[in-house]
Amino acid sequence: xxxxxxxxxxxxxxxxxxxxxxxxxxxxxxxxxxxxxxxxxxxxxxxxxxxxxxxxxxxxxxxxxxxxxxxxxxxxxxxxxxxxxxxxxxxxxxxxxxxxxxxxxxxxxxxx
Amino acid sequence: xxxxxxxxxxxxxxxxxxxxxxxxxxxxxxxxxxxxxxxxxxxxxxxxxxxxxxxxxxxxxxxxxxxxxxxxxxxxxxxxxxxxxxxxxxxxxxxxxxxxxxxxxxxxxxxxxx
Numbered sequence: 001x002x003x004x005x006x007x008x009x010x011x012x013x014x015x016x017x018x019x020x021x022x023x024x025x026x027x028x029x030x031x032x033x034x035x036x037x038x039x040x041x042x043x044x045x046x047x048x049x050x051x052x053x054x055x056x057x058x059x060x061x062x063x064x065x066x067x068x069x070x071x072x073x074x075x076x077x078x079x080x081x082x083x084x085x086x087x088x089x090x091x092x093x094x095x096x097x098x099x100x101x102x103x104x105x106x107x108x109x110x111x112x
Numbered sequence: 113x114x115x116x117x118x119x120x121x122x123x124x125x126x127x128x129x130x131x132x133x134x135x136x137x138x139x140x141x142x143x144x145x146x147x148x149x150x151x152x153x154x155x156x157x158x159x160x161x162x163x164x165x166x167x168x169x170x171x172x173x174x175x176x177x178x179x180x181x182x183x184x185x186x187x188x189x190x191x192x193x194x195x196x197x198x199x200x201x202x203x204x205x206x207x208x209x210x211x212x213x214x215x216x217x218x219x220x221x222x223x224x225x226x
Contacts, residue, residue, distance in 0.1 A: 004155075031212050042116070042201060042216035043156075050212065058213065090155055097212020098143045098205055103155035 002026050004104035006091050012110045013081045021076040021107050023091030031094045032074040033101070034058075034066065036087040043090065049074055050097065081111045114139045118202060118217035126225050131189040133220045135202035140183050143207035146214065147176055147187050150199045159200075160187070164207075192224045 007022045025032065030051050035043040035058075045058030049068040063085060065077040074093075078085060091104040115138045125131060135145075144163045148156040160176040162169040162185070169176050175188040185202055199221050203214040 033214075035216075040218070042218045043203075043214075044216075045213060048213065059215075092156075094212070098207075100158045100161050101146065101148075101156075101214065102158070103148075105155045 004091055004093055004102050006089075006104035006107050008107060009105070010108045012112065013078075015081060015083065015111060017081050018077070018079050019081070021078070021089055021091075021109075023074045023076070023104060024072050025074075025091075025093040025102070026072065027093065027095070027102065028071060029093035029095045029102075030071070031097050031099075032068065033092040033094075034064070034074070034076045035090045035092065036060065036085075037090060037106075038087050046076065046089075078109075083111050085109065086111045114204060114206065114215040116202065116204065116215050116217035118200075118220050120220060121218065122221040122223075124223040124225065125192060127193060129192050129224075131192050131222070133187040133189070133200050133202075133222070135185040135187070135217055137183045137185075137204045137215070139204075139206075140180050141207055142180065142204040143211060145176075145178055145185050145202060145204045147174075147185075148201045148203065150201060150219070152198075156201065189222075192222075194224050194226050197222055197224050 033048040034046040047066040049055045089107045092101045119134045147159045173190040199219040201219040206213045
């Protein structure tokens with residue numbers, strides 16, 4: 001049982017480049033989330049999804065896009081990367097919005 | 113907008129002490145509240161989930177209490193061990209139209225010395 005997996009683990013981007021962070025869960029969870037965590041800070045919600053085809057903005061969505069075409073996958077797209085997007089990105093899922101959240105190991109992104 | 117504050121920001125104690133970690137939140141209209149543990153360089157692991165109708169939830173040496181009306185939750189760690197060293201985060205879960213959205217505090221960094 002893999003749980004929540006994220007790829008890549010690390011990435012360095014140049015300013016203006018684009019990339020997609022991948023997230024997959026194998027627990028048949030309906031809810032999926034993307035967070036970012038800056039050094040010494042808590043997590044901030046970027047986007048979340050309550051099911052395939054349904055996404056909504058969180059607290060800090062600017063500069064990001066998401067899609068949810070399947071229950072398992074919830075990719076996060078960064079367009080025109082900026083240094084302010086240097087952070088650790090976590091994907092999470094839960095069966096129900098009020099249920100226990102399971103987190104992936106994170107992707108450490110540096111934009112220079 | 114929900115705001116979450118965790119006190120203290122950091123705590124360093126000798127092994128064996130009983131600990132209290134505090135979490136306060138500004139919007140009491142929550143669905144439930146979750147406590148997480150984060151080890152350095154790792155993702156978060158759920159420790160306890162306490163429903164809004166509950167007052168307490170226990171798992172092993174951990175006990176979480178919730179006073180929804182006053183916007184406070186407390187995590188008690190009994191007989192602390194070096195393996196408890198980590199960052200502890202609380203996150204109230206929204207209800208209503210924002211159902212399922214978590215708001216995280218900045219965390220309490222715990223160090224337990226042998």
